[in-house]
Amino acid sequence: MNNLLSRGWKEQTDWREESDRDGRPPRRGPHLLPDLPKNVSVTAGRLATLPCRMANLKGRSVSWIRQEDLKVLTTDSVTFTSDPRLQVRAWRTGAVWAWDLEIHEAGLSDAGVYECQVNTRPKISHPVTLHVHRGGAVIPGPNEVYVEAGSRLLLTCWVQAPPRPPGPITWLHDSTPVHATGDRGGVSLHMAQEGAKASARLSLSSVTREDAGNYTCQPESLQPAHVSVFVLQETEFTGIGKCRLRKTAPE
Structure with a gap:
């Protein structure tokens, strides 16, 4: 039975035409x-x-x-x-x-x-x-995130799915799922749930230009949220010791 049914009602799998509890004869019609x-x-x-x-x-x-x-x-x-x-x-x-x-x-x-x-x-x-009810994912803050190469990237996603808790939440880098056990290393995924709300956190240590791109927080059967990540690279030093930073855009 679908779990959207009321908690107080249970499927009657062994129903018989027996007398009502108050002793009245059973109803024969629909x-x-x-x-x-x-x-x-x-x-x-x-x-x-x-x-x-x-x-x-x-x-x-x-x-x-x-x-x-x-x-x-x-x-x-x-x-x-x-x-x-x-x-x-x-x-x-x-x-x-x-x-x-x-x-x-x-x-x-x-x-x-x-x-x-x-x-x-x-x-x-x-x-x-x-x-x-309205529901889905939200990534707080601007829809563009800038992070310097070698630093840590931290993204947090909030999901609402009233009246029941959200299902699984997946992070995507462009169209590829992000896994803590993947080849990239330094990836941390954390999910917490409270009632009909949940949070999903993605952490990447020591980001490189390959980490730039579009990140999607995708809850199961709900509206996703997106953010674009740009990695700032040190590209050229001037004679006075200052540097210019180049923005690496998502592909």
């Missing part, structure tokens, strides 16, 4: 399972899963409606939207059907109320409010 989540939160760019669970469906049709414009998005396995990010994931366990609406790479504009409907009389429906 009905929603109790305690279904009514709110789902996701970070922009990630998968949002809106849950719908019902028992004894008995051939009834299930539809997902977007309440904002009353647009029918799906009915059974048929999708009525041209947005390829939306799809239904249906599966069955005993008498229980799951009919989840998935929104891949959810954006801020996807936030709103969606309604799962079963075509019974009277209609059975379950509204779910989708909350989409």
